Amino acid sequence: MGRRVHVKQLFITVQFSDDPPAAGCQPRAAKGGREGMAQPSALPPGMTFSVRRSAQDDVDTIAALFDRTFDNDVPTDWFTRFHALPEGRMKTPAMKQSFFVSLIETCFMSVTIEDDEGHIAGFVALDDAPLQMVRNAPVGTYWEDWLQQACDEPSIDSTNSLWLVCCLVESEAAVMAEILRSTFSTLTDVQNLLVYVPGGMAEDEAVQMLDPFEVHFQELRPTRAEVPEGHWTEDGSGARPVLMRCARSSIVTPLNIRMARVEDHDDLAAVFNTQSEVVTEVYGEFFIAELVEAQNEENKALVAEVDGRAKGLMCLTSDVDINVLAQCFELDAYDNLLKPGYMRRVREHAEAFQRGEAAYLCETGDYLQAALSSFDVEAVLDPLPRAEDGWPAARPGGDAGLDAAGVRRRGRPGGARPRPDDDDAHVAGKLGRADVGGKFYNRHDKADRLRADVPGTIHGGAA
Secondary structure: OOOOOOOOOOEEEEEOOOOOOOOOOOOOOOOOOOOOOOOOOOOOOOOEEEEEEOOHHHHHHHHHHHHHHOOOHHHHHHHHHHOOOOOOOOOOHHHHHHHHHHHHHHOOEEEEEEEOOOOEEEEEEEEOOOHHHHOOHHHOOOOHHHHHHHHOOOOOOOOOEEEEEEEEEOOOHHHHHHHHHHHHHHOOOOOEEEEEEOOOOOHHHHHHHHHHHOOOOEEOOOOOOOOOOOOOOOOOOOOOOEEEEEEHHHOOOOOEEEEOOHHHHHHHHHHHHHHOOHHHHHHOOOHHHHHHHOOOOOEEEEEEEEOOEEEEEEEEEOOOOHHHHHHHOOOHHHHHHOOHHHHHHHHHHHHHHHOOOOOOOOOHHHHHHHHHHOOOHHHHHOOOOEOOOOOEOOOOOOOOOOOOHHHHHOOOOOOOOOOHHHOHHHHHHHHOEEEEOOEEEEOOOHHHOOEEOOOOOEOOEOO
16 A cells, blocks of 8 residues: 655764663663574764665665674574565575665665764664565555454554564664654654564574564554464464564654743753753843743744653744745745735736736736725724714814714714705715815715815815
8 A cells, every 4th residue: 555655865863872771772681692693782882873764875784784693594594584585585695685675675765774984783674564465466565454353453554554574783772762763753654663573483583583673662462363274474384473563652752732831931941051052141041931921813832741841842923024035035936925816916927027018017906905905994083082873973163063963964873864954964965975074974985984175165066
């Protein structure tokens, strides 16, 4: 089944310190005394490792890592059986290189971890189906139904899980832990990494092949003990296969995202100060609390919480100067952050200008529309005195005959028309406008109620 996530580049650097490993990541003691067992490498304290996408140029060093880990025919045969390869497939250098090249080219993702001297310390290949299923062509790659019948894990499906189809790492838990952490951090949709373990493995074989998975992977509890006859998982041993899982939550601590509070200041200040003390020196000791307290409709602050403590801060704002961003960044691919219709007209205007045609970006009506939309009529009318019906009343000392009748000219409660004996008010009512202190109000159109004209006249004729 096809995947929706495509990774173009993966490069993460990690610094190992002299501090003891976290719980769950303690390296195990070396298991010596077994033929073919790889001895743990001595990783010096403070060594820097880089995790990146694998390339074909890595094949020679990956094959050398294979030779160091599986140093004779017995463990090599174990590796061949574990990965459902034909017998003798990993006997010659050419066959080994061909196998690793095919993984790099065809798997969903393959990663390599190397030290600061360029020596490869691990190689992992991930795919959307186990190799045993992929190499059985008639079966296909749809494994969800089989897994639910075998283990009954509804949370595992092809949209949130990948199969670890090949793993070569130095016998050091920190190396495998960093590969897993980098993988989960990069593939945000992946919640589970799965390992298919063939049934009927001998003790020595299991110790050798499952050594990299012992710390971070857990065996899924099976719901049936027997393998149906003729099933693709049947390998002739009669034993059922084992499925192992590494969950994202065991590697990457889940974050609780919530709105920031002033009480988060102490936790966030410690995070900022560990990265740079310049921020506190420039903006003050309590700038984080001030930033959080200043939240409004245009500015919001979010924190990432781990175990009840704030570990990260993100501040968001909608008050952005688009013109400044357009001058500093190439935003043409995003319509310069403008509405599509407006940007379309801008592009049409630019094309017409390049052709030498007379083109105008805006018409007269566009300018008028922009002017009216920025004109706040209510703000202009607010200072005027109001009558009981809410309409502006006549100014004291205004034109004769308009002191009391001015309220009636604006209209009566219930929408009653002015009386014919209201003289000038009747005339103004017919014309739709009345002179109130040298300004003209339209009783029908609220948006046009304020106009400047010659004092003492009525629109449409002399007073």
